[in-house]
Every structure is written in structure tokens, then in C-alpha cells.
Amino acid sequence: MALDVASVRKDFPILDRCINGRRLTFLDSAASSQRPRQVLDAMTEYYEMHHANVHRGAYTLATEATDAYENARATVARFINAPSDRSVVFAKNVTEALNLVAHAWGRTHLREGDAVLLSVMEHHANLVPWLMLAEERGIELRYLQLADDYTLDLSDLDRLVDGVKLVAVTAMSNVLGTLTPIRRLADAAHDAGALCLIDAAQYVPHLPTDVQALGCDFFGFTGHKMMGPTGIGVLWAGEEILESMPAFLGGGSMILDVRTDGWLPADIPERFEAGTPPIAEAVGLAAAIRYLDDLGMDALREHEVSLTGYALRTLTERLGDRITLFGPSEPSARGGVLSFELEGVHPHDVAQVLDQHGVAVRAGHHCAKPLMRVLGVNATARASLYAYNDTDDVDTLATALEAASDFFAI
Numbered sequence: 001m002a003l004d005v006a007s008v009r010k011d012f013p014i015l016d017r018c019i020n021g022r023r024l025t026f027l028d029s030a031a032s033s034q035r036p037r038q039v040l041d042a043m044t045e046y047y048e049m050h051h052a053n054v055h056r057g058a059y060t061l062a063t064e065a066t067d068a069y070e071n072a073r074a075t076v077a078r079f080i081n082a083p084s085d086r087s088v089v090f091a092k093n094v095t096e097a098l099n100l101v102a103h104a105w106g107r108t109h110l111r112e113g114d115a116v117l118l119s120v121m122e123h124h125a126n127l128v129p130w131l132m133l134a135e136e137r138g139i140e141l142r143y144l145q146l147a148d149d150y151t152l153d154l155s156d157l158d159r160l161v162d163g164v165k166l167v168a169v170t171a172m173s174n175v176l177g178t179l180t181p182i183r184r185l186a187d188a189a190h191d192a193g194a195l196c197l198i199d200a201a202q203y204v205p206h207l208p209t210d211v212q213a214l215g216c217d218f219f220g221f222t223g224h225k226m227m228g229p230t231g232i233g234v235l236w237a238g239e240e241i242l243e244s245m246p247a248f249l250g251g252g253s254m255i256l257d258v259r260t261d262g263w264l265p266a267d268i269p270e271r272f273e274a275g276t277p278p279i280a281e282a283v284g285l286a287a288a289i290r291y292l293d294d295l296g297m298d299a300l301r302e303h304e305v306s307l308t309g310y311a312l313r314t315l316t317e318r319l320g321d322r323i324t325l326f327g328p329s330e331p332s333a334r335g336g337v338l339s340f341e342l343e344g345v346h347p348h349d350v351a352q353v354l355d356q357h358g359v360a361v362r363a364g365h366h367c368a369k370p371l372m373r374v375l376g377v378n379a380t381a382r383a384s385l386y387a388y389n390d391t392d393d394v395d396t397l398a399t400a401l402e403a404a405s406d407f408f409a410i
């Protein structure tokens with residue numbers, strides 16, 4: 001069934017807003033999506049009727065809250081086809097999930113001279129934790145480069161992967177939209193005796209996900225980019241790997257026993273969930289997943305491929321050589337993230353003029369400074385698409401960009 005965008009839009013109260021006298025055209029979902037009323041209602045209902053702290057109360061509310069939290073874990077596990085709920089760890093966001101791996105797995109398994117293979121298009125969240133480890137431990141960081149068509153250059157993969165302990169790569173670039181061949185990278189990592197980590201922050205919200213088919217070992221994503229609330233992210237990892245990892249943060253809930261002279265860690269996943277967890281956020285994330293399930297992830301992906309194709313055509317036709325688009329030209333090889341430069345106009349000026357037209361896009365380095373250097377720019381403007389965007393949004397973007405270009409024309 002094709003996505004009924006008009007009906008999807010009705011579920012998002014914020015899309016009824018007018019900004020600067022114009023209908024809001026929200027094109028910044030790659031930074032953070034909007035959330036439907038179903039998610040807001042689920043969280044309100046949880047707070048109004050069921051809230052108590054989880055895992056440590058014997059009374060009815062505490063049991064209800066614990067059930068809601070653990071059911072959310074089961075919902076996440078099913079959504080990504082995880083083999084067990086135990087392999088799903090809740091974190092604050094994907095940044096924390098990736099830091100968890102660098103801290104708990106990295107500091108246990110990586111020694112001076114060990115190598116980690118990254119790519120030049122990583123978000124800082126999958127870069128800075130490894131740079132920190134490199135400074136602290138003297139590990140070597142290697143980088144997959146970009147090919148001319150903005151895909152990942154795998155021509156040197158065999159040499160680069162040789163001798164590494166971890167391949168850690170994004171599933172989809174938050175700047176270029178490029179989809180990376182996860183299965184191929186995971187297989188290459190395993191053939192080299194390494195593990196494979198995937199930063200799926202831009203992937204899970206937009207494509208059907210099956211962590212078992214993808215074949216990776218660590219897989220992180222973040223709730224607020226997939227119609228869920230802020231404050232919750234997910235790390236999925238193979239059970240045996242998680243079991244072999246020491247705790248990350250210390251405190252309540254993550255222990256089996258504590259004495260004045262020592263402590264024992266809890267089993268997974270609690271070992272990695274110190275302190276009061278994001279309970280209402282887990283409830284909201286589960287509601288977002290139910291909403292995405294109802295839309296159908298295949299239908300969502302189909303809609304986005306088609307809309308991305310329309311956007312690439314429209315912007316090229318209407319702006320001509322005034323616009324430079326960064327990213328693969330083939331819509332099926334990418335997600336709906338459109339980074340661009342408008343000739344002679346700073347990306348921040350672009351974003352400000354677009355705001356006058358009610359169009360919300362992001363401008364900056366998108367937390368991918370090494371990639372900006374590869375592209376030879378300091379910043380780009382970025383429009384990103386989701387289930388609630390349609391061709392009208394793209395047309396409005398093109399009109400606003402023409403206005404920006406005319407306004408700044410010398």
C-alpha cells in the first residue's frame with residue numbers, strides 16, 4: 001500500500017503551524033523528526049496513569065511501569081529483528097550508545113597499535129569516541145574514502161581491513177544520504193577477525209531493519225529521529241559480546257551486589273543501564289515504532305525514494321547551475337537527505353531566507369567536519385525528507401531557494 005501522506009500529516013499537530021505567515025514546511029527530520037499525536041498520547045497516558053520507578057517496587061504502579069518499560073524493549077527488539085530482548089540496551093541517544101561501545105568494549109579489547117576502520121563520512125558521534133581512544137591508547141584509526149559518485153570507496157577495502165579489530169561505519173550518511181553496504185562491511189570485518197559496528201541513526205527511521213540479516217555486531221540508533229521522543233537511544237549487540245563487556249556507568253540498577261569493598265555487575269542489559277532509565281521515553285519510542293509499523297517500512301522507503309528522486313529533479317531543473325547537490329544521484333542508493341550549496345550564498349543565509357518562507361532546513365557542518373573537508377566546503381544547507389513530506393514541500397523549497405538566490409544575486 002502506498003503511503004497516504006495527507007493522512008499521515010494529520011497525525012502531526014506541529015505541521016499545522018504557520019511560520020512567518022506561511023504554512024510550515026518542515027525539512028529537518030535528519031536532525032530530529034516530528035512526532036505524531038499517538039506518541040505524545042502514549043507518553044501522557046503513561047505519566048497520567050502508570051508512572052513509578054521501574055525494577056524495584058512491589059506495588060501495582062511500579063509493576064505497570066516496569067512492564068511498560070520492558071514491553072518497549074521487546075517492541076524495539078521485534079522492530080529490528082533482534083534475536084532476544086536481552087540484546088537491546090537503552091541509552092540516552094545513539095551518541096551514548098556508541099560511547100558505551102568505545103568505553104566498555106574498546107577499553108577492554110583495544111591496545112596500542114590495534115586498528116579501527118572508520119569512514120570519512122562519519123558523524124562526530126562515531127568518530128570522537130574513537131579519536132579519544134586513539135589519544136588515550138595509541139590505537140590506529142584508518143578511513144574508508146569517498147568515491148567520485150559520493151558512495152563509499154571500497155576499492156581498497158581488503159588492505160584497509162587487514163589486521164583491524166573493529167570496522168565502525170555509518171549505515172547512511174547524515175550529509176550525503178549515501179547508504180553503505182552494511183552486509184559487505186560486516187563480512188569483510190569478520191573475514192579479518194574483526195567486529196563490525198553500525199551507526200544506524202539515519203537508517204532505522206527510514207528503512208526496514210533486520211540486524212540479523214545485516215550481520216553486524218553492534219548497531220546503534222536514536223529515538224528522536226524516528227518519530228520518538230528525545231532522551232532515548234538504543235544499542236543492539238550480540239548477546240555474547242554484551243556479556244563479555246564490563247559496565248559503562250556505575251550506580252543503581254546495574255549491580256548484582258555491592259559491598260563496601262567491591263561490587264558485582266548485573267546481567268545484561270541492566271549492566272549498561274545505570275540509574276533511573278528513560279521510562280516514558282521508552283514508552284514513546286514503542287509508540288513511534290507501532291506508528292511506523294502501521295505505515296509500513298516498505299511503503300515509507302518507497303515514498304522516500306520517489307520523493308528524493310522528485311526533489312533531485314526539481315532542484316536541478318529549477319536552480320540549474322546555481323545549486324550544487326552533494327550525494328549520489330541515484331535515489332535508490334541513498335536516503336532523503338539533500339545537502340547543497342547555493343552559489344554565492346552562505347548556508348546560514350540560505351536557512352534564514354528559507355525560514356521567511358516557512359521552510360525549516362539545517363545549515364552547518366552537520367557534525368561531520370572531516371567530510372566537509374573532503375567536500376571542500378565549510379558548511380552546507382541540508383533539507384531532509386520523511387513520511388510527512390510531499391511534493392508540495394519540495395516545490396516550496398525550490399521557490400524559496402530561487403528567492404534566496406535572487407535576493408543575494410550581485
Ligand SMILES: Cc1ncc(COP(=O)(O)O)c(C=O)c1O
Nearest residue numbers: 093094095123125174201202222
Ligand atoms: C549518522 C548520525 N549518527 C549519530 C547522530 C547523533 O545522534 P544523537 O544526537 O541522537 O546521539 C546523528 C545525529 O544527527 C547522525 O545523523
